[in-house]
Amino acid sequence: MQKTSYPRQDIRVLLLEGISESAVQTFRAAGYTQVEVHPKSLPEDELKARIADVHIVGIRSRTQLTAEVLAEARRLMAVGCFCIGTNQVDLDAAELAGIPAFNAPYSNTRSVAELVLAEAIMLLRGIPQKSAQCHRGGWSKSAEGSHEARGKTIGIVGYGHIGTQVGVLAESLGMQVLFHDIEAKLSLGNARAAADLADLLARSDVVTLHVPETPATRMMIGEQQIAAMKPGVHLINASRGSVVDIDALAAALQSGHVAGAAVDVFPVEPKGNGESLDSPLVGLDNVILTPHVGGSTLEAQDNIGIEVAAKLVRYSDNGSTLSAVNFPEVTLPEHEGSHRLLHIHRNVPGVLSRINEVFSQQGINIDGQFLRTDAKVGYVVIDVSTGDTEAGKLRAALMDVPGTLRTRVLY
Numbered sequence: 551m552q553k554t555s556y557p558r559q560d561i562r563v564l565l566l567e568g569i570s571e572s573a574v575q576t577f578r579a580a581g582y583t584q585v586e587v588h589p590k591s592l593p594e595d596e597l598k599a600r601i602a603d604v605h606i607v608g609i610r611s612r613t614q615l616t617a618e619v620l621a622e623a624r625r626l627m628a629v630g631c632f633c634i635g636t637n638q639v640d641l642d643a644a645e646l647a648g649i650p651a652f653n654a655p656y657s658n659t660r661s662v663a664e665l666v667l668a669e670a671i672m673l674l675r676g677i678p679q680k681s682a683q684c685h686r687g688g689w690s691k692s693a694e695g696s697h698e699a700r701g702k703t704i705g706i707v708g709y710g711h712i713g714t715q716v717g718v719l720a721e722s723l724g725m726q727v728l729f730h731d732i733e734a735k736l737s738l739g740n741a742r743a744a745a746d747l748a749d750l751l752a753r754s755d756v757v758t759l760h761v762p763e764t765p766a767t768r769m770m771i772g773e774q775q776i777a778a779m780k781p782g783v784h785l786i787n788a789s790r791g792s793v794v795d796i797d798a799l800a801a802a803l804q805s806g807h808v809a810g811a812a813v814d815v816f817p818v819e820p821k822g823n824g825e826s827l828d829s830p831l832v833g834l835d836n837v838i839l840t841p842h843v844g845g846s847t848l849e850a851q852d853n854i855g856i857e858v859a860a861k862l863v864r865y866s867d868n869g870s871t872l873s874a875v876n877f878p879e880v881t882l883p884e885h886e887g888s889h890r891l892l893h894i895h896r897n898v899p900g901v902l903s904r905i906n907e908v909f910s911q912q913g914i915n916i917d918g919q920f921l922r923t924d925a926k927v928g929y930v931v932i933d934v935s936t937g938d939t940e941a942g943k944l945r946a947a948l949m950d951v952p953g954t955l956r957t958r959v960l961y
């Protein structure tokens with residue numbers, strides 16, 4: 551069990567992977583002066599050493615916060631994923647260490663959708679091959695293999711925030727929109743749900759993937775699914791590299807069954823700028839390769855910086871876990887004039903009554919109490935009107951309650 555109650559200027563924030571300056575400004579404006587920024591992810595050994603000393607860590611998609619790394623994070627109180635995907639964090643391990651993780655679920659949605667639509671047009675026109683030929687001194691002016699987007703069918707796998715935006719933009723070009731999702735989804739515009747994935751694959755001229763990385767989406771597009779697509783189909787993957795069998799895709803691009811592809815995410819991505827991409831797709835003229843930049847626009851990064859930093863500040867200052875991805879969500883009022891005790895514990899019977907006993911034994915009246923639980927963890931927030939010494943004593947007693955994972959006092 552860790553001690554994690556500090557004044558703001560003692561809270562150390564580590565931001566990795568070139569997180570936007572807007573995040574730094576958001577922390578500073580809130581009184582957090584110890585903000586360290588790194589342009590890249592850190593090698594695992596260095597990450598373990600650095601994470602041991604910080605209270606808040608901010609990452610993007612490259613840093614793997616595994617259970618092993620989190621075990622070194624003795625002081626860590628919150629994780630910020632300055633992106634949409636949170637598959638790079640062992641969310642269960644973080645929760646059981648009493649560490650909520652926050653992300654930005656919408657701030658780069660539009661950026662990904664715009665890139666995907668642009669790529670669909672480029673692929674339908676055969677522009678990647680034509681551009682590559684021109685770069686090599688070739689000149690092949692021909693309409694062969696070039697098509698308008700208008701009237702073609704785009705099949706969207708994963709009709710969530712990004713998928714629906716892609717659908718709306720594609721319809722504005724006159725495309726037919728088909729989608730497949732595991733959840734029942736409201737169709738926007740004239741989009742239609744496919745009967746199933748196989749139906750979508752058989753009917754689409756362009757297939758675009760917008761699912762999260764889960765056990766069910768790993769390799770969901772393999773040799774068999776690619777074979778089930780129309781000959782001459784185009785495939786776009788800006789979701790996660792694990793979703794597509796990259797060797798099967800490379801073979802289908804070489805055979806021409808898949809006419810073109812745009813790939814932004816890879817099973818193994820370089821650790822930083824300057825390292826090269828190792829992929830069977832490298833060197834294929836009919837492939838647009840991008841270095842995981844679907845969400846990398848200045849607009850998106852600026853918004854993500856503000857959004858995630860504000861969530862982290864709110865949790866640190868106030869205890870609110872609204873929109874945490876792995877934690878019971880509590881929206882809390884301000885606590886001016888009172889001390890706020892945060893108690894995170896394993897969700898087992900009897901903990902709450904032991905917590906309340908601590909207050910009655912010390913003769914302290916509770917001003918307000920908030921509780922949320924999920925299957926693994928309970929999160930109790932208790933406001934009391936006491937001095938610093940009494941709050942410290944209460945916290946010490948709360949730390950001894952069996953099942954306690956973490957406590958904090960907000961002054």
Ligand SMILES: NC(=O)C1=CN([C@@H]2O[C@H](COP(=O)(O)OP(=O)(O)OC[C@H]3O[C@@H](n4cnc5c(N)ncnc54)[C@H](O)[C@@H]3O)[C@@H](O)[C@H]2O)C=CC1
Nearest residue numbers: 634635708709710711712731732760761762788789844845
């Ligand atoms: N290339 C990039 O830079 C970026 C990539 N992403 C990736 O895009 C993913 C999607 O983002 P959002 O649309 O915001 O997420 P979202 O959660 O709004 O939508 C995902 C959709 O996929 C559906 N889904 C989940 N499992 C499925 C399955 N097995 N089959 C069919 N549908 C399934 C969900 O029901 C949901 O509707 C993120 O999880 C992230 O991995 C997100 C942002 C930027």
Ligand SMILES: O=C(O)CCC(=O)C(=O)O
Nearest residue numbers: 610611633634635845846
């Ligand atoms: O911009 C990034 O680093 C990651 C973008 C991404 O893949 C996401 O938001 O899930």
